[in-house]
Amino acid sequence: MDKKNKLGLSEADVRALFITPAIRNAGWDDETQVRREVTLTPGPIIVRGNLSSRNKKKKKFADYVLYKDLGTPIAVVEAKENKHTVSSGMQQALGYAEIMNIPSAFSSNGDAFASHNKVPAAGKNIETEFGMSDFPAPQELWNRYKNFRGIKDDHSELIQSPYYVDSSGKEPRYYQTEAINRTIEAIAKEQNRILLVMATGTGKTYTTFQIIYRLWKARRAKRILFLADRNILVDQTLVNDFKPFGSAMTKIKNRKIDPSYEIHLGLYQSLTGPDEADKAFKTVSRDFFDLIVIDECHRGSASEDSAWREILEYFDSAIQLGLTATPKETTYVSSSTYFGEAIYTYTLKEGIQDGFLAPYKVVKIDIDKDVLGWLPPPGMKDDLGEDVENRIYNQKDMDRILVLNKRTKLVAETVIQFLRETDPFSKTIIFCEDIDHAERMRKAIVNAAGKLAVDNPKYVMRITGDSVEGKAELDNFIDPESKFPVIATTSEMLTTGVDAKTCKLIVLDKNISSMTSFKQIIGRGTRVDEEHNKWFFTIMDFKKATELFKDSDFDGEPVVIFKPEGGESPVPPDGTPPDDGDDDDGDDTPGVRKIRLGKVEARIIARRIEYYGPDGELITESYRDYAKGKITEEYQSLDQFLKRWSEADKKTAIIKELEEHGIILENLAEESGQDLDAFDLLAHIAYDAPPLTRKERAENVRKRNYFAKYGDKARAVLEALLEKYADQGVQTIENTKVLKLDPFADIGTPVEIIRDAFGGKSGYEDAIRDLENQIYKEG
Template sequence: MAEDSVQLADLSEEDIKLQFITPAIQAAKWDFKDIRMEYSISDGMIKLKPGSNKAYRDTPKKADYVLFINGTIPLAVVEAKNNKKSVSHGTQQAKEYALKIGAPFAYSSNGDAFHECDLLNGTEKDIPLNQFPSQTELYERFKQSKQLNPLQEKLIKEPFCTGANIKAPRYYQRNAVNATIDAIARGEDRILLALATGTGKTYIAFQIVHRLLSAGVKKRILYLADRNILVDQSIQQDFAPLEKVTHKIHVASEKPETISSYQVYFALYQQLVGDSGEEDHYSQLFSPDFFDLIIVDECHRGSANNDSQWKCILEYFNSATQIGMTATPKETKYASNISYFGEPVYTYSLKDGIEDGFLAPFKVIRYKINIGDEWRPVAGQTDKNGQIIEDRIYNNSDYDYNIVIESRTEIVAEEITKYLKSTDRFAKTIVFTPTEDAAERMRVALVNLNSDIVKEHPDYVVRITGSDEIGKGKLDYFIAVSTQFPVIATTSKLLSTGVDTKMVKVIVLDEMIGSMTEFKQIIGRGTRLLESEGKTNFVVLDFRNVSRMFADPKWDGPVEVDEEYNPENKRGDGGEITPPQPPKYKPIVDKNGCEARVEQKTVSIYDPNGKLLQVESIVDYTKRNIKEKFTSLEGFIKEWRASKKKNSIREFFFDKGINLEELKAEQNLSDVDDFDFICHIAFDSKTKTRKERANSVIKTGFLDKYSGVAREILETLLDNYASNGIYEIESSEILTLPQFMKFGKPIKIAQSFGGIQGYNQAFMELENAIYGDGSVGI
């Protein structure tokens, strides 16, 4: 320790940094712009505590110092500790951060010296405070260990694109860009990036393109996608800084003599290939060596498959470097993007994104419908059209695929509506159904159940499917953060991948999913975070037990090459086994022929690894929590009556993850007071409606004690209670509602009772009258 160790021991970690570590780094001649302090690595995982609806963040991870070369490659992480700790105390933390961000050196210091961890050769040592390595020295060590070629060095010096409207790259985005550019500099011409949905693949593509263009390494770039919205989103958002050199290809109107004046081209596979799948469209416009870089967006959707109609584009421009981007690297017997592009040069999974706090966590509500596992028609049963229904056992794999059970559609729509009504009726929701027809039936059912909103806002529920041109026209409005409608989108496949649905808070699974690739893509529709708009997590409503796939080892696990992969095997559009053809006739069974109902509902919360943190029946969970808090009916009644603000009891349940309004809706008891409902759930008491309690107050003659305006005010409060409940009239805003305006401002209303104290006393007596002696229904 230093001679003045007593004084050093009194210094905080911040003092150690200011007085010892920062001066030592600056003395080593590090460029000021390459020293980043309090460098953000993660935002802190958002967690849904079991039994809680409220999301909260873990502590974000920040490195005390990250030292760069040319602002592109992180060379070192330095962690500071106070002098009461050893020099090497922060080594593990520094190593963890260094490995995460791709820095080859990690340092720890307590102000006495530095402890160096060289991750390139696996050695550690102490070095004096005044001998911290210079920027040139560390770069030379890195350069020699990696044996950098001249092109690699040139590209390292090319900075990321920054500016007022361009966000700084997150650590994994920087890693992905650096890994890709390094692979190109090493001469690789087929490159795969695997990053979870919502992690900014297009932003990463933009930074790759910007650096390669700026360095003059690539001159003409083609960005390929299979949907217009993906192309348009890319041009308008992430690639906006390059707008002067970008061009969206419209094959029919392009001319070879003018099309060569751009640098970054965007195109749809379908437009380039045309219906025939021949080269004519693109070969007439471009020579095979026209592009020197091609970026393939969402390459899991089959662009590189051997039997893909679109692979001819990649083969025609074979001399270009080709980068595939996907959220789900695919390797099966029927499809492979790994066999074409190679192993990913960088992977950032959904698990990584949730743990870092960049992606939203989720909970799953699983519904068991009585006919889910088995339904069999009675002998000779006909459908609503008079057609005989084939006599066999039907289950979740049949409904909407081979047979339509109308009451099943109705019950699913009812449960979706109940959930939204009990939480947020304007939460963006995607309902995934088996077919486009099923999406239409679901749309109609949801419209009828939400007619109170639909009559004012016809686009509250829309169908957005491939063949529905009007529905597809609503897609931009659905995904836009700034537009409220549509709120609910029913679909089959169109919204399962690629679309930037930032505000989706509810994902409804009402189709069978056999592909882990598709399952990850669908779950990915909800993973985007938008905390400024209140989006911190999402919920999955599962009506076909599809969420069992979270238990599959392939859920966000490593990609393993399937040795049986054969590019000659045929596949469906999803890259899996081609699904069976639908029957020539699909029976339609009405409610008289089969009545579906929900038998059980459970809530599950998963960690990022897909491990269950909690699973329990909502009713059982609620009953258990009530009895843990209130050991007896008498104890609950006593606390309810003693509570000055009944909302405090509701907040207790909310913090435990119990939404009383949602649960009441489930039990068809929305008109029941929370007081009665709690007694009913936990202690088997009969219930009284709020209207019954309000009528009881009138019968007791309580209001006869008051006259004139004071009585009218109390009657209005009682009417509000009957309609909306105790929390409404307890609110400090109650006297500002329109129905009270005729009595004047709140201060004037209070004067009708002799002042604030008099009003408060009258209100307390009204509450006592509502609950009487605390009795429950008998």
């Protein structure tokens, strides 16, 4: 093909005619080694007000990913139209190679390939170019990958063990693949203490399943123990991600380990206890398990003197893999000290920026008695007739020492008002100080909800460790298909491991000082569930708990604050680790008499709304402000915007461009409260241009007698299109399907209208452009 014709090809044509054949001719198998148009990340979700949209401009989409076998990516290829240079896609390809941690990136425009090699041979260039017939063979790029990752030949068999492929086509996301491969590679290199840190909602259990499956199939681990500390974590794993193990898998019950199974899921509590008779793990030999996976390892297993740790020490010859979203690093307890530094970390910030996790907005509410403090009048008695200590009570005292019934009522009414304004059936978790507070909050929600609670007694449930009825409803609460319960009041029980993927509102009426606990609580809302329209979540904070977002530790790298010689965790002076809020529900203030007051008033004195910003910081910004920033980033002045608008063959193309930035016209119109044409809405929001309504623009066109130059039939069509514009906007008249609607049916079929009134498609498109020019003409 000559260069002139080649320049007119689309990118898809360049891929099909030149790049795909070049890769195939180099020996790559289309079925197992090449994937095209691979979405690595969907792009972050933008939230403003009660509205959300995806910023598709930040979507990461690779034209080709090349694999040793499906599951182990080793190279990426970016394609460009022939009018671009050979290496014009290289920076894009390098960005993809970076997140996949692979050494080989290529770019091509169909004339040649540009190559970037992160591990060049001595004296060789990092970047080179070569002809279309010289693309590297699979073995060459596999050797380069092994060199880059430090993989030796005797590791290869384990590293090439197969992934599980299910019938639905589900496969690991890029970061899950990296976590899986790093773990398998570490084990191949004889590392037997491994830590994975992955934010809540990023699929730790699915990632773990693939790791276990590959080791199991390779017979590197014949017997596996998956350890958790809560029944729901074991049960969810058993019926969901681990289901493919089928009859090879069992849940440990009645303190018995059945050797006839290979995959064992168990509670720490079912394997050990204070007495020797409780230590069921000792009924099998120390080398019985080849692999032990410790879920939520920031909890009891991180502590040197924990009873749970003895299980790990008994099976010390096994590979031990710790999983957590929040590695515990304190003076007394360290996940990293036991497992070593994390071999892979995927943070909440990364998950939100990639678009896999839901962003959040924070509604901060200040109550007068909390913020200003409250001093009881001299001689005041509580509701039981006891003296009230004469001192200033503040936010930390609320609901732990001082119970103000009207404050609880105010919180409940504020929550219900928010739900009524958004969606009364949004799944909601209210975190309270203790069980007593959770029960009082349940009652207050019932009263505030009124008919909602009357119509269904399970509209709100207290789900705490002591409530049989509440715990029985936990499965229904986290089931997306189950409408009730809608609201759960709790203290600690729902902080960890509960997969409440449709949770849209988290209420914090609890003092939180532990960063570990705070991260876990926030993690209850971070899952995206497109099927059930869950794109973001709201945090309603009554006790300044969200100040922890400002702490650099919130989404930073874990730091070992104290790591003693020999790797042993220190024992604090009193012999017990400090309470960091990770315990199960219980009375958090044992032995403390609560002061209960029913008549003391409480009121809200301040309310602020903040959003998750592009750099991970909370910002105060409306959807309007966000849209203005993105429009002016794309078009620096009103003149630039006007020029682009007037030159565009179809205005819908500009609207779609802006949608890729997360600007949805319907959302913008809703927040601005104005029913304007797309042009006027955008120009007014971004540049403060005075807007005209669509009806005003349509009337201006009529006044110009513009239609006189057309024949009767064409004039009737254009007048009807102008009316459609006035009612529905420019997108409607740019879609030929409008000709199927009334009143066009009385004029003719779409084909007849285009042919008879305008002389064909080209004439019709010219007439539409002319009409749009008249609509947006000044004066």
